Amino acid sequence: MKSVDFLIVGGGVTGTTAAQTIRGLRPDSSVVILSDEPYELYSRILLTSYIRGEATQEQVFLKRNEWYQENRIDLVKGVSAQKLDANAHTVECANGDVYQYKKLLLALGARPIKLNVPGSELGNISYMWTIEDAEEVINALKGTNESRRPGGPLTRRGVVIGGGFIGLEFAHAFKVKGIETTILDGSEYYWGNRLDKQSSQVIQNILEKNGISVIAGEMVEKFVGSRENPQNVGKVITKSGKEFGCDLVGVGVGIKSDLGWLEGSGIKIDQGIVTNEYLETNLGDVYAAGDCANYYDVIVEGQHLVGTWANAATQAVAVGKTMTGVKTVFEAVCAYTARFFESTCSFVGMTEADFADEVVTRGTVAEGKISRIFLKNYPSTSSGSMTRIVGAIIANNFGEVAPITDAIKNKVDVSQNRDKLADANFDLHSLPIS
Amino acid sequence: MAKKYRIKVDRDLCIGAASCVALAAKTFQLDSENKAIVLSEDADTVEAIRLAAESCPTKAIILEDAETGKQEYP
Numbered sequence: 001m002k003s004v005d006f007l008i009v010g011g012g013v014t015g016t017t018a019a020q021t022i023r024g025l026r027p028d029s030s031v032v033i034l035s036d037e038p039y040e041l042y043s044r045i046l047l048t049s050y051i052r053g054e055a056t057q058e059q060v061f062l063k064r065n066e067w068y069q070e071n072r073i074d075l076v077k078g079v080s081a082q083k084l085d086a087n088a089h090t091v092e093c094a095n096g097d098v099y100q101y102k103k104l105l106l107a108l109g110a111r112p113i114k115l116n117v118p119g120s121e122l123g124n125i126s127y128m129w130t131i132e133d134a135e136e137v138i139n140a141l142k143g144t145n146e147s148r149r150p151g152g153p154l155t156r157r158g159v160v161i162g163g164g165f166i167g168l169e170f171a172h173a174f175k176v177k178g179i180e181t182t183i184l185d186g187s188e189y190y191w192g193n194r195l196d197k198q199s200s201q202v203i204q205n206i207l208e209k210n211g212i213s214v215i216a217g218e219m220v221e222k223f224v225g226s227r228e229n230p231q232n233v234g235k236v237i238t239k240s241g242k243e244f245g246c247d248l249v250g251v252g253v254g255i256k257s258d259l260g261w262l263e264g265s266g267i268k269i270d271q272g273i274v275t276n277e278y279l280e281t282n283l284g285d286v287y288a289a290g291d292c293a294n295y296y297d298v299i300v301e302g303q304h305l306v307g308t309w310a311n312a313a314t315q316a317v318a319v320g321k322t323m324t325g326v327k328t329v330f331e332a333v334c335a336y337t338a339r340f341f342e343s344t345c346s347f348v349g350m351t352e353a354d355f356a357d358e359v360v361t362r363g364t365v366a367e368g369k370i371s372r373i374f375l376k377n378y379p380s381t382s383s384g385s386m387t388r389i390v391g392a393i394i395a396n397n398f399g400e401v402a403p404i405t406d407a408i409k410n411k412v413d414v415s416q417n418r419d420k421l422a423d424a425n426f427d428l429h430s431l432p433i434s
Numbered sequence: 435m436a437k438k439y440r441i442k443v444d445r446d447l448c449i450g451a452a453s454c455v456a457l458a459a460k461t462f463q464l465d466s467e468n469k470a471i472v473l474s475e476d477a478d479t480v481e482a483i484r485l486a487a488e489s490c491p492t493k494a495i496i497l498e499d500a501e502t503g504k505q506e507y508p
Contacts, residue, residue: 017489024481045451045491059493310453313489317457337450337468344468398468 010107011035014290021320036080084265086283108292110255119223123232163191166252186219199395257292279319289315349391369397386413403428438500447494458486
């Protein structure tokens with residue numbers, strides 16, 4: 001058994017940034033990161049640039065081996081945690097190693113949800129999550145139009161499964177590489193699990209304008225190998241019986257943390273690992289941060305699960321401080337903006353529809369930009385009740401991200417301006433920030 | 435003299451992930467193009483600035499020693 005002061009499960013941005021924060025505050029402590037990947041920290045965000053040929057593999061890596069040595073952070077690669085015993089303060093790994101911790105951080109991140117249909121194991125079906133995923137796509141792209149030699153293999157058609165951010169990234173990367181791209185979404189309309197019909201139409205129009213076909217209401221029944229290379233995907237067949245010939249498939253149907261190994265540990269789980277505003281779990285000396293944490297968001301006053309890079313890095317700093325005894329409330333408005341074909345789609349704050357009391361829509365499909373603002377009523381000591389903006393989904397209307405973020409952060413009462421919010425000409429910068 | 439950074443943002447690399455803004459809000463802000471800009475070079479602590487730069491997923495933030503001009507990150 002190995003004894004460590006600070007044990008971190010997860011070598012992504014959360015675990016690494018927390019380790020760095022802890023090292024800064026506790027120069028003499030021992031810090032161990034257990035990572036189930038065989039690499040130092042790299043940027044998942046850069047994987048699409050890597051695929052598009054705009055970033056090298058070297059750029060994708062954010063930390064080198066020397067960094068861990070200089071900071072005396074022991075990165076144990078390629079090990080997965082298997083059992084947590086909170087009473088004994090131990091974590092057991094799949095390889096049999098047992099670590100005893102004083103403080104434990106669960107920075108487990110998330111994994112893409114895999115499609116479990118016949119043919120899922122075929123080559124050239126990528127999830128764009130790991131370096132290996134990116135390399136698989138790069139290899140598949142080697143036969144594309146732009147690098148094709150006469151008589152050489154030809155990769156021309158790509159199918160993207162799923163609306164959403166990963167799907168957008170795939171579609172953009174495929175298109176940049178000259179691939180004829182079709183997006184299939186299982187919802188009634190494109191990205192229907194998160195967007196309303198109008199916002200969906202705004203994004204779909206941008207995609208179609210850039211030559212991408214978008215087909216909704218089609219779920220994958222199976223993948224079939226190609227005639228020339230039966231080990232690689234050659235066709236997607238949907239449940240309705242439609243067939244889409246392809247040389248490459250990108251899948252983005254959601255992410256999920258792997259929490260199965262925590263069963264029986266007594267830790268409270270509700271979609272993610274439940275924490276308070278200090279990112280403390282219900283178990284003593286056990287903390288959670290990043291994609292896997294369902295934390296208490298002090299701004300919107302509710303539990304919140306966020307899967308963005310900035311959220312992960314910021315939570316890591318807060319939890320690192322708390323773990324070393326500098327108790328720190330995590331307080332931030334999360335925001336993520338995807339940029340594709342000179343357009344954007346942003347999610348800000350709390351965008352779970354059932355959390356809000358009302359949703360206001362600004363803009364129209366014809367204008368090509370729509371902001372949907374999520375409002376919630378809160379009790380107020382002065383006036384009895386107040387209405388605050390808690391989140392927004394902003395389709396191609398980037399200028400509204402900053403004022404909406406400010407309004408959420410500053411808990412602005414919008415009751416007086418409620419009716420004006422739906423008017424796209426009403427400048428959100430004029431909301432009173434008290 | 436206390437250490438100070440000269441801070442640059444490579445706008446071609448910046449994708450507006452905004453971890454820098456979250457970690458050093460007095461130093462970084464997003465502009466109307468969703469790119470980080472530098473508000474001040476000494477409003478946050480050097481540790482916060484360093485962490486903000488290192489948290490950037492595209493290595494778009496460049497830190498130089500203000501005195502020597504030597505690049506310190508990335």
